[in-house]
Amino acid sequence: MPDWKDKVRCSFCHKKSSDVSKVIAGPGVHICDECINLCNEILEGERLAASTEPRLPMWESMSEEQILDHLPKIAAVQAQVDDNLRDWVAHLRTRDVSWERIGASLGMTRQSAWERFRSET
Ligand SMILES: [Zn+2]
Structure with a gap:
C-alpha cells in the first residue's frame, strides 16, 4: 500500500499520517496522536475545573x-x-x-x- 500514508489524514487537524507519529482509525474517520493529546488536555482541564457551567453549541x-x-x-x-x-x-x-x-x-x-x-x- 504505497499511497496509504499520503491518503490518510487526521479528521480533526487534517495532517497527513506521514506528518504525525500515529493515526488511529474509526469508522470512516481518523485521529492523530497530537489531537489525542489535545483531547486529553481538555479532559484533564475539565476534571480540574469540575465545571458545572452549561455547555453552549461551539459556534456561540x-x-x-x-x-x-x-x-x-x-x-x-x-x-x-x-x-x-x-x-x-x-x-x-x-x-x-x-x-x-x-x-x-x-x-x-x-x-x-x-x-x-x-x-x-
Ligand atoms: Zn490530528
Missing part, C-alpha cells in the same frame, strides 16, 4: 469569520469519510457481495447503492 463563541473558516474543514472530513465508505464498499464488491446487501446495510435500495458506489471507470 465563534465569530462569523471563524465559522466560515471552519466550513471547508468540515467539508474535507466529509470528503474523506465518503472516500473511505467508497473503499469499504469496493472491497465488499471484490468479495461479490450483492448491491442488495450493501444497500440494506446502508438503509438504501439496491438501485441507490449501485448508483452511488459503482465504479466510474
Whole structure:
C-alpha cells in the first residue's frame, strides 16, 4: 500500500499520517496522536475545573469569520469519510457481495447503492 500514508489524514487537524507519529482509525474517520493529546488536555482541564457551567453549541463563541473558516474543514472530513465508505464498499464488491446487501446495510435500495458506489471507470 504505497499511497496509504499520503491518503490518510487526521479528521480533526487534517495532517497527513506521514506528518504525525500515529493515526488511529474509526469508522470512516481518523485521529492523530497530537489531537489525542489535545483531547486529553481538555479532559484533564475539565476534571480540574469540575465545571458545572452549561455547555453552549461551539459556534456561540465563534465569530462569523471563524465559522466560515471552519466550513471547508468540515467539508474535507466529509470528503474523506465518503472516500473511505467508497473503499469499504469496493472491497465488499471484490468479495461479490450483492448491491442488495450493501444497500440494506446502508438503509438504501439496491438501485441507490449501485448508483452511488459503482465504479466510474
Ligand atoms: Zn490530528
